Amino acid sequence: MKNISLKVSLLLILGxxxxxxxxxxxxxxxxxxxxxxxxxxxxxxxxxxxxxxxKAYNDAVVLETAINAFTATPTxxxxxxxxxxxxxxxxxxxxxxAFRFANGPIDDEDGPEGLLNAWPLDENYIDYVQGNxxxxxxxxxxxxxxxxxxxxxxxxxxxxxxxxSVGYHAIEFLVWGQDLTxxxxxxxxxxxxxxxxxxxxxxxxxxxxxxxxxxxxxxLLTDHLQYLVNEWKVGGAYRxxxxxxxxxxxxTNIYTGxxxxxxxxxxxxxxxxxxxxxxxxxxxxxxSDNTHRDIALNLQGVINVYKGKYGTIxxxxxxxxxxxxxxxxxxxxxxxxTDSEAKVGAxxxxxxxxxxxxxxxxxxxxxxxxxxxxxxxxxxxxxxAAKLGLTVNNG
Amino acid sequence: xxxxxTACSKxxxxxxTPTPPDTVLLPEAMEEYSGGTSTVFNATEEAFGFASTSITxxxxxxxxxxxxxxxxxxxxxxxxxxxRDGLGPYYNAISCSACHFKDGRGRPPLYQGELGHGLLLRxxxxxxxxxxxxxxxxxxGGQLQDNAILGITVKGQYNILYETFVETxxxxxxxxxxxxxxxxxxxxxxxxxxxxxxxxRIATQMVGLGLLEAVSDSDILSRADSNDSxxxxxxxxxxxxYDIISNSSKLGRFGWKANQPxxxxxxxxxxxxxxxxxxxxxxxxxxxxxxxxxxIPNGGSPEVSDITFDRIVLYSSVLSVPARRNxxxxxxxxxxxxxxxxxxxxxxxxxxxxxxxYPIAGLRNQTIRPFTDLLxxxxxxxxxxxxxxxxxxxxxxxxQPLWGIGLIKTVNGHTTLLHDGRARNIExxxxxxxxxxxxxxxxxxELSAQQRSDLLAFINSL
Numbered sequence: 008m009k010n011i012s013l014k015v016s017l018l019l020i021l022g023x024x025x026x027x028x029x030x031x032x033x034x035x036x037x038x039x040x041x042x043x044x045x046x047x048x049x050x051x052x053x054x055x056x057x058x059x060x061x062k063a064y065n066d067a068v069v070l071e072t073a074i075n076a077f078t079a080t081p082t083x084x085x086x087x088x089x090x091x092x093x094x095x096x097x098x099x100x101x102x103x104x105a106f107r108f109a110n111g112p113i114d115d116e117d118g119p120e121g122l123l124n125a126w127p128l129d130e131n132y133i134d135y136v137q138g139n140x141x142x143x144x145x146x147x148x149x150x151x152x153x154x155x156x157x158x159x160x161x162x163x164x165x166x167x168x169x170x171x172s173v174g175y176h177a178i179e180f181l182v183w184g185q186d187l188t189x190x191x192x193x194x195x196x197x198x199x200x201x202x203x204x205x206x207x208x209x210x211x212x213x214x215x216x217x218x219x220x221x222x223x224x225x226x227l228l229t230d231h232l233q234y235l236v237n238e239w240k241v242g243g244a245y246r247x248x249x250x251x252x253x254x255x256x257x258x259t260n261i262y263t264g265x266x267x268x269x270x271x272x273x274x275x276x277x278x279x280x281x282x283x284x285x286x287x288x289x290x291x292x293x294x295s296d297n298t299h300r301d302i303a304l305n306l307q308g309v310i311n312v313y314k315g316k317y318g319t320i321x322x323x324x325x326x327x328x329x330x331x332x333x334x335x336x337x338x339x340x341x342x343x344x345t346d347s348e349a350k351v352g353a354x355x356x357x358x359x360x361x362x363x364x365x366x367x368x369x370x371x372x373x374x375x376x377x378x379x380x381x382x383x384x385x386x387x388x389x390x391x392a393a394k395l396g397l398t399v400n401n402g
Numbered sequence: 403x404x405x406x407x408t409a410c411s412k413x414x415x416x417x418x419t420p421t422p423p424d425t426v427l428l429p430e431a432m433e434e435y436s437g438g439t440s441t442v443f444n445a446t447e448e449a450f451g452f453a454s455t456s457i458t459x460x461x462x463x464x465x466x467x468x469x470x471x472x473x474x475x476x477x478x479x480x481x482x483x484x485x486r487d488g489l490g491p492y493y494n495a496i497s498c499s500a501c502h503f504k505d506g507r508g509r510p511p512l513y514q515g516e517l518g519h520g521l522l523l524r525x526x527x528x529x530x531x532x533x534x535x536x537x538x539x540x541x542x543g544g545q546l547q548d549n550a551i552l553g554i555t556v557k558g559q560y561n562i563l564y565e566t567f568v569e570t571x572x573x574x575x576x577x578x579x580x581x582x583x584x585x586x587x588x589x590x591x592x593x594x595x596x597x598x599x600x601x602x603r604i605a606t607q608m609v610g611l612g613l614l615e616a617v618s619d620s621d622i623l624s625r626a627d628s629n630d631s632x633x634x635x636x637x638x639x640x641x642x643x644y645d646i647i648s649n650s651s652k653l654g655r656f657g658w659k660a661n662q663p664x665x666x667x668x669x670x671x672x673x674x675x676x677x678x679x680x681x682x683x684x685x686x687x688x689x690x691x692x693x694x695x696x697x698i699p700n701g702g703s704p705e706v707s708d709i710t711f712d713r714i715v716l717y718s719s720v721l722s723v724p725a726r727r728n729x730x731x732x733x734x735x736x737x738x739x740x741x742x743x744x745x746x747x748x749x750x751x752x753x754x755x756x757x758x759x760y761p762i763a764g765l766r767n768q769t770i771r772p773f774t775d776l777l778x779x780x781x782x783x784x785x786x787x788x789x790x791x792x793x794x795x796x797x798x799x800x801x802q803p804l805w806g807i808g809l810i811k812t813v814n815g816h817t818t819l820l821h822d823g824r825a826r827n828i829e830x831x832x833x834x835x836x837x838x839x840x841x842x843x844x845x846x847x848e849l850s851a852q853q854r855s856d857l858l859a860f861i862n863s864l
Contacts, residue, residue, distance in 0.1 A: 110446050116503060116815045127486045129477035129496075132552055138480045139699065147552065185482050263448065275466025276473075283467055284710070288482035400444045400452045 043327040045254040045395075051315050051322035052261050053246050056106050057239040058317050059308075062099040064232040070096045071225035074178075078203060078218035086200035089182055094297060096228075097175065100124070101304025103235075105312045108272065109264030112238040112245045119231035121174075122163060126291050128176045133220065135211055136185060144172065145216045154219040156226055173224050176292070181221045183294035190360040195296040255397055261325065262392040262399040265309045269347075270385020273305045274378045282362045282374045290358050298358035306351055306381070310344055313388065329391035336394050340387040347384045350377040427735035436805045436864065437610050437723025438756070438768030449724040449809045450505040450609050456764030457720050468717025471710055472498040472505075476677055478551040479701040485710065488701020490678040491554045492547035492688050494522045498714075501605035501676065505721055506813040508605035510582070510823040514561045517549050520605035521823055522676065523560055523584060526789050527595050533644035534651070534792050539595045543688045545675040546586060554698065555590040557690065564824075569833045571847045571854075577833055581784070582824050591690040599789035599796075602822035603658050607813075609806045611656070611665050612719030613770045616760035619653050625751065625775045636748050636838050638777040641800070643792045646670075646683050655776050658821045659791040660800040666715050673706055680704040681711050719762060723770070723805050728863045737860030740853055744845035749801040749838075751775045773804035773864060782836020785820065797837060808862035828861050829854070 073092040077085040100123070107114050114120040131142035144151045144162075151158060159173055184198025201210040203218050211217070238245040249257060281289045290298040311317045315324025330337040354377055355361040355370045364371050392399040435441040440454040453465045474486065475496045481487035494517070495501050501508040501520035508520010523546040526536035538544035542557055550556045564580040571577065584600055628639040641654035645663040654660035662668040667683060674684035681704045689695035706714070728734050741747060750773040760766050778798040788796035799821060807828070811817050817827045825831035835843040849857065 108448060110448075115447065125475065127474060127477050127481065127483035129475070129489070130481050131478055136480055136482075143552070150552070260446065263444075263446065267448075271466060271469070275463065276470040279463055280467045280470045283463070284485045289485050293482050398443050400442055400448075 043323040043331065045258060045328065047323035048315065048325060048328055049250065049252075049254060049257045049261070051320070051324065052257075052312065053239065053249060054320055054322065055311060055315070055317040056103075056111075057236070057241075057243075057246070058320055059099065059103045059106070059311075060232060060235045060239055062318065063096070063103055064229060064236050066092075066096040066099045067225075067229045067232050070178075071222075071229055074221055074225040077200075078222055081200055081203040081214075081218070083200045086182070086203075090295070093175070093178060093182060094295070094300070097292070097297060097300060098304060100175065100232075101301055102308035102311055102317070104272075104305050105265050105268055105308030107264060108267035110260045111249070111264075113235060119234055122231050123174050123228065124176070125174050126176055127289075128174075128180055129172065130180055130185065133172055133177060133180060134217065137187060140211075145213050145220055148213070148216075154216050154223060156223050159220075159223050159227065173227050175228065176294070178221065178224045178228070179292060179294045179297075181217065181224065186288060186294055186296065186359070190357070190363040193296075193357060193360065195357075196294040255395075258325075258328075258395065259392070259397045259399055261312060262388060262397060265312045266385045266388045266392070266399055268305055269309045269388065270382045273302065273309075274381035274385070277305070278302065278374055278381070279378045281358070282366055282371055282378070284362075288359065290362070293359065296357035296359065299354065299356045299361075302354070302358065303351055306347055309384070309388075310348075313340070313344070325391065328395055332394040333391075336387070336391050340384075340391055343380070343384045343387045347377075347380050350380040353377070427732055427739075429729050429735060432769065433771070434726040434729045435769075436726055436771045437613055438765070438770050440722055440764065440768075441725045442722040443725045445724060445727055445809060445812065447504060447813050450607050450721060450806060450813050452722045454612075454720045454722045454764055457762065458764070461716060461720065461762065461764075464713040464716045465720060467710070468713040468715070471706075471714050472502075472717055474499075476679060476701075479699040479705075481701075484701070485707070486701075488679050488705030490547075490549075490551040491695060491698045492550050492557055493678040494518060494545070494547050494549060494676045495520075496677065498672070498677075502608055504813050505608040507607045507810050507816075507818075508823070509814070509816045509818045510562060510604070515559065522546065522548075522603055523586070524601040524603055524789065525594070526599045526601070526791075527597050528599075534642075535644055536789070536791055539598055541591050541690050542594060543690070545688070547675075547678065547688065551698075556588065557591060558586050558589040561585045561587060569847070571849075573851060575851070577829060579830055579833060580824055580826070582822055591692070599787070601787040601789040601791075604818075604821055604823045606802070607806045607810065608718060608721045610723040610770065610772060610803065611721065612760070612762055612765045613723070613756055613768060614655060614772060614774075614776065614803065615665055615719065616756035616762070616765045616768070617754055617770075617776070618757040621754060621757070622653065622655075622776050626777055634748070635841060637779055638749070638775055639779070639793065639798065641778055641791070641793045654792065654800075657791075658799060658802075659794040660776065660778060661791045661794065665719050669715050669718050670711070673711075679706050681706050682708055716762075720765070723772075724809055726863050727808065728859070731859070731863075733856045733859045734863045735860075736853075737856035737858065740849065740857045741860055744849070744857075745842040747773075748842075749775050749777070749779055750804055751801075771805065771864075774801045777801060779839065780837035781834075781839060784836045785834050787821070804861065804864045807864050828858055 070092040073089045077089045112118055130136050131139055134143040134145045136142055162172055183196035186196045188194045199210050201208055203214050205214045237243050277291060291301045292298045313325050315322045353373055361370045361374050366375055389399050440456040442452040444452060476489040477487050478489045479487040489496055500518045510521045511519055525539040525542055525544055525546055527539060529537045531537060547557050548559045563583045565583060566578055566580050569577045569579060623640060626638045626640050628637055630637050641660040642651045643654035643661050643663050645652040646667060652663035654663055656662040656668040670681045670683035673679040673681050680687060685704055687695040752773055753771050756765055756768045756770060758766050778794050778800055780797045781799050783797060786797040790796055819825040819831040820834060825834055832843060832846050
């Protein structure tokens, strides 16, 4: 609670509305002002990154458990559990994308980002698709007599193929299957659970190999998240490097990550690109129709970093630094955050239906409005960084 | 990266009037703005990935889409992501960014069988077609694709053996150099041509390409001296190459031998050769005789739509050049003087202007500092690929731009340079310079350890 009090008091002293500080103001009493330092903000960021990757790892472990239970006992009920656990796992991973583009271990040259979240997925490299019933590693016993962790890891390493074959979206494809219905049907992929049932009740072929593939993907997912947790834990390799960076370098990295995610990766690449292509499945979670959550969670990740909050963590933040440096920019940034949440929230669900009419459609226009708002958020973040004496570019 | 150093008689005067040691050297005004007014101030691993700030909002949207298609993987057809399928059937990499990681520079494989990091082999045979293009291998085509989609036999793979030898500098310092020898193996479709010429090519950083395209032909040609009529030992030869769109011969600017006339054609050629993605400019798959590529699922005709392709070209044209670092440091400024006095600037032209009619308005009328003349030079037999390419002979290479060179390590985690990545650092690259650049290389060898250190500090500040 100490940090909350601190923020409130700072804002009060600066004569600002405390609306910007959520609703934590109602039961706190002002304490003497303390200055939030850059060092504290950097340390709090490291806490958030560690906590968020830890949550993502824990949720991936739960997903793996559900997948192991389903493949051992392939029932419709167990299949539904897997789907729900996958969506849960995406909730905690989605906000971690705010730690990308920040010179960190997630997406450096050896980073596991591709192994976790590669998109688009080369579906027919993995399994059957409409038009090719025998496609994919699962159905190619001659080339891949065994499907195990070493085989799939080897494929990704040797080809440096940035992991067309594993990660969240591979699991998504193996669970939901291709989304072959029209956007207006509002249905995700309809893969039957019987794709995993051997014997007369089974559908497709090579069911046990499909199960092996799915289990390996779940196993690798936890491995790669564990790596990130280890990098960011107290005393972890990257956390140590990060905390030793010159303060302005660390802050620039943090800002580059969130500004790039908001204004470039999310706004342009994930939303505007899909809109301009107006291609039904040019969306990230195209099998499960869960892209709207990906978008909302990416935005939430940006907000988490800016406000220094995640779960039970509520510490010294970029917002505190900006508020102290220039209250106007801080206020404008908060307005932009609120507007971003509203405009992203106004996009029609599922996302494939929202973009299906393209830019000139009513729903497409709402997507563009959100895109422009997210660019505005990126610009506000960069303006705040400038007030801290940082030069931040977004890609 | 062909750092080209040259003997240049007119710089002798400067060479004989060294700066007094107590003089404080100053940079030129705006010297740090390598890419003109929209130079990006970023020296992180993202440094090569920023859009020029001078582009319009609509161009910014196109940049974003282009970035998506540049960075993300292409997948084999059929796929749910219909805008992004059609990979192969034969390919070297599954995305532009595999070789141009973070819009940066590729490197040779670290071990046999490591694929898709940015080194490929061009395959030609003696003679040219009606457009002047080199003839290609009758079976394998113009490039060895060392990967294929699932179920398709790979064309072949290559292995590199390195032969090492040493250069000894005049102060006794010994530098070990490595020369690659290529072996092509696991051929999937029979033997290669008996008279095959193999030219390795590394993916280069993508920054500033539109600025180079925006320099006028006449400005480039003003530095040409194909027959060395001024007797300075430096030729500067334009390559005239086939331009598909206009069906005519145009000045070549891009590629290691300046064999592509435009970013558009360079990008389309890379889609075709490197990814196996067809486009309007290159509508055909690279299909060996006896293989019916029509029976292999494709991603449409063409596989990359014109509108998407245009956006990728725009993206490739407006990646901003990172600003110089440490440009005010005395050692860097001392190194800059040496760079000039030993003759590097005869080919690595420090400064030029972009023209006033480039289609992307934000790149017009810029003072840029690319350190290239975009012309061909004989670089000697040591570097030769012995594979002619339009007007480029087997010993000629285009002067490589040096902007961004000091950030390759940050962005790409390596420091390998030259057309095949044989040089492991800038000094080795310098020592590979021969032919027209031999005199400059020899002058480098005469420098003291401090002078060499300063020179390298300067180059690393680019």
